[in-house]
Every structure is written in structure tokens, then in C-alpha cells.
Amino acid sequence: MSKYLKSPDNMLTSTWLGSIAQSYILNELRSSISKRILSEKKFLEDNGKALIQKMLDNPNFCLRIYGSADELIQNLEIYQSFPNSYRFFRAKMDPYIPRVSLYRSLKNEEYICKSDLFVILQNMALDIFPAAWSELTVLSAQFAAGNFDSMVAKFEKVNRVKRDPDEIREELKDYYRKEKMSNLFPARGLAFFLITSAAMICLNKIINLKWPEMFQPSSINKTLMNVRLFEDGDQKFVMESELAIAMWPEKLSEIIENTRKDGFHNYSTITLDEAIRQGAGRVEKNG
Numbered sequence: 001m002s003k004y005l006k007s008p009d010n011m012l013t014s015t016w017l018g019s020i021a022q023s024y025i026l027n028e029l030r031s032s033i034s035k036r037i038l039s040e041k042k043f044l045e046d047n048g049k050a051l052i053q054k055m056l057d058n059p060n061f062c063l064r065i066y067g068s069a070d071e072l073i074q075n076l077e078i079y080q081s082f083p084n085s086y087r088f089f090r091a092k093m094d095p096y097i098p099r100v101s102l103y104r105s106l107k108n109e110e111y112i113c114k115s116d117l118f119v120i121l122q123n124m125a126l127d128i129f130p131a132a133w134s135e136l137t138v139l140s141a142q143f144a145a146g147n148f149d150s151m152v153a154k155f156e157k158v159n160r161v162k163r164d165p166d167e168i169r170e171e172l173k174d175y176y177r178k179e180k181m182s183n184l185f186p187a188r189g190l191a192f193f194l195i196t197s198a199a200m201i202c203l204n205k206i207i208n209l210k211w212p213e214m215f216q217p218s219s220i221n222k223t224l225m226n227v228r229l230f231e232d233g234d235q236k237f238v239m240e241s242e243l244a245i246a247m248w249p250e251k252l253s254e255i256i257e258n259t260r261k262d263g264f265h266n267y268s269t270i271t272l273d274e275a276i277r278q279g280a281g282r283v284e285k286n287g
Helices: 014-024 027-032 035-039 046-056 062-066 069-081 116-128 133-145 148-152 165-182 186-210 240-247 249-267 272-278
Strands: 102-104 110-112 229-232 235-239 269-271
Touching: 014 046, 014 069, 027 062, 035 046, 046 062, 046 069, 062 069, 116 186, 235 240, 235 272, 240 249, 240 269, 269 272
Parallel strands: none
Antiparallel strands: 102 110, 229 235, 235 269
């Protein structure tokens, strides 16, 4: 299981790293990020250090306040891994999460956020489904040659569909023609589409049909919820909104709506002692 806690390094793209950086960097400095640097779509190595260095080398050097490339990458990773961080930075979406965060209870037991189960599942799918370029090249060649019978033979235990094979073939050819007009490598795109479609169908079955109790919100399953405990010296405190959701899961929609109205209330905190007092009979100190 530990091999799936961190996403593959080659999943990070220049465009996605750019969107993460733009969310994290101050509004006043975002114009310093060169769009030209981020315009080239490619997968990145070494956590995108080379790309970050190019951003920092901007002629006005405004971004140097974030330190070296290594320091900025480290801070971006913290930003990515903290649940709901995008709300605090007033961004529009949750950043791509590169790794699972492990938490320890007061009894020194390990926990993960339930949302991180999707990261683990994603990494398992990437490890199992054939997505290496060498394998895509083989499928691409078969598509380009129109050798659909050989391609389909690679996939076992596929239920037959009550549709005319010629109709399916025409749909594939039509899709191929459209891709060819807009893509320099349409066969590779089609092969990738086939693999990702199969992966998405499989993941949907796992999440919604086979193990919904694992992936559904705890408020639906009526299971005990844990909240994160933060420490600052000898002070211990919890997120107020997290505590409210744990105490009244049936009011989840109402709580979320209130946090939107109150803005940064989503990040207000109360001490551990106050949390236990407020939740008398409903809050259990796990440790």
C-alpha cells in the first residue's frame, strides 16, 4: 500500500504546476509569472524545479521573495497537501494532490483524510492500466492500420453489446477522422482514449457500486468522524468548521453554506478544551 501514497513524478504537467503557482502566489505578483514559460504543455521531472527556476528568473525578480526554487517547491507541496487550501487562498479549485498526508492520533495511530483514498485509488489505476508510451505506440499502430480485430483481442472478458459491429466501426472511424484533423498524433490519442475510458468505468464501479461505504462522505455512512488536532507550543486547537461537521453531519450542507457566507470562518479555530466542552457527550478525546 505504501507505494501508492505518492503519485508518480511524471503526472505533473507544466500547465497544472502553473495553475497551482498562480493560486499560491500573491495577486499583486501573479503578473510576474511569464505566460510563455507555462504555455508549453509537457510532463515535468524533479517536481518541476527547472520550470520554477525559470519563473524565479523573471527580469523583475519579484518572485524571489518566495526564496529558492527548492523552497518554493516545498511550500507549493504543503499548499497542495492541505485540504481546502484553495479556499484560504481564494482560488477556484482544489490543487492537484501529489501525495497522501499521514496523520497520527493522540494514541499514535495513523490516519488519512478520506479524500486521500481517491489519490491512492488513482495511483493504483495508473500502476495497473497500460499507459506507458511504448504500449500506446503498439495500440496506435493498430488503430492507424485499421486493425481493430487485433486490438480488441487484447481485452478479455468483455461482454458483447447488442449493436451492429459495422456501426461501432463507423463510430470509431468517424471519431478518428475528427481527431486526425485536430491532432498530429490521432492514433495515439485514440489509444489513450480507449485506456482512460476503461479506467474510468472501472473506478466508477469501485467507488459507487463495490465499496461506496469507503468513498462516500461519513455523514452518509453515519460513521465516527475524526478532526485534525493542531499544536502550537503547548496550545492545542481544532478547526471550528471541522468540529461542526463531525458533531452535526446531517447539517453538512447548511454548515458549508454558512462558511461561504462568513468567508474565512472556514479557518477559525477553538481550543481542544473548548471543543470538548461544547461537544459534551458527543466529542470523544481519542487519546
